[in-house]
Amino acid sequence: MAPSRLIIFDCDGVLVDSEPLAAKAYERVYDKHGMPGVHGGIIAQCVGMKQADIIVRIKELTGHQFPSTADGDIWAETKALFSQELKPTPGITAFLETLEGGSCVASSSSVERINHSLAITGLARFFGDAIYSSSMVKNGKPAPDIFLFAAAKMGANPADCIVIEDSPFGIQGAVAAGMTAVGYTGGGHTYAEHAARLTAAGADFTCADWHEVSRQLSGLGVSA
The missing domain is CATH 3.40.50.1000 (HAD superfamily/HAD-like)
Structure with a gap:
């Protein structure tokens, strides 16, 4: 057998x-923290990575260092979008x-x-x-x-x-x-x-x- x-x-x-919604969440949260320019094309290069690695990759691509104290904001925004859409x-x-x-x-x-x-x-x-x-x-x-x-x-x-x-x-x-x-x-x-x-x-x-x-x-x- x-x-x-x-x-x-x-x-x-x-x-x-979920990926289009997740990309939207990252865009919104980075904008909220005064780091514009994180758009769908940037996030597309991070599909498949875990959040910590995505944050590192975004820094490599844009120079933006996301504050570690605000990590929870990404999931909060993502969860809200997921719950709706x-x-x-x-x-x-x-x-x-x-x-x-x-x-x-x-x-x-x-x-x-x-x-x-x-x-x-x-x-x-x-x-x-x-x-x-x-x-x-x-x-x-x-x-x-x-x-x-x-x-x-x-x-x-x-x-x-x-x-x-x-x-x-x-x-x-x-x-x-x-x-x-x-x-x-x-x-x-x-x-x-x-x-x-x-x-x-x-x-x-x-x-x-x-x-x-x-x-x-x-x-x-x-x-x-």
Whole structure:
């Protein structure tokens, strides 16, 4: 019998269509603290990173040093936007309802943000406690730490894991973990070169919607 495959989902931009809202939150908070010029194009270069690494990257790109005492402002603004506007990615609910086998979430976001996102979009019921955050490991994506941690917690061999990611950093982390990497480009933050960049990062294939993900997974022995 073939080994059971574990599906590891990124959260932001894969399960929930959050990246445009998250970018808006960063813009607003940096403006609030007198640091203009942090726009969607800047944040797009940080997709897939955890917050601490995003703040470092924004400083590299703009020179703005966000005050550590105000870190909570980013989540407060993000949470408010999510509560008002966050939606699941198109088709993900139906996909999860028919998915067979094990699955979990491995995200660069905090546990609080992951749980909030899944709760308000109605997706929490699909994952239970199988929620893993980069805050639980030493290194964030593109390091493989979060994926290896999730696999260990779920009792899965990394070679039997399939990661679904929307960012090059996430794809690189999945590849480094020795897992099959699926690039997803169905979120609201997608762009013309999105699929090509995911492929360049090492994605085994890319999909623009959940119907295509289902078709591709069936070729890997996963029913969805």
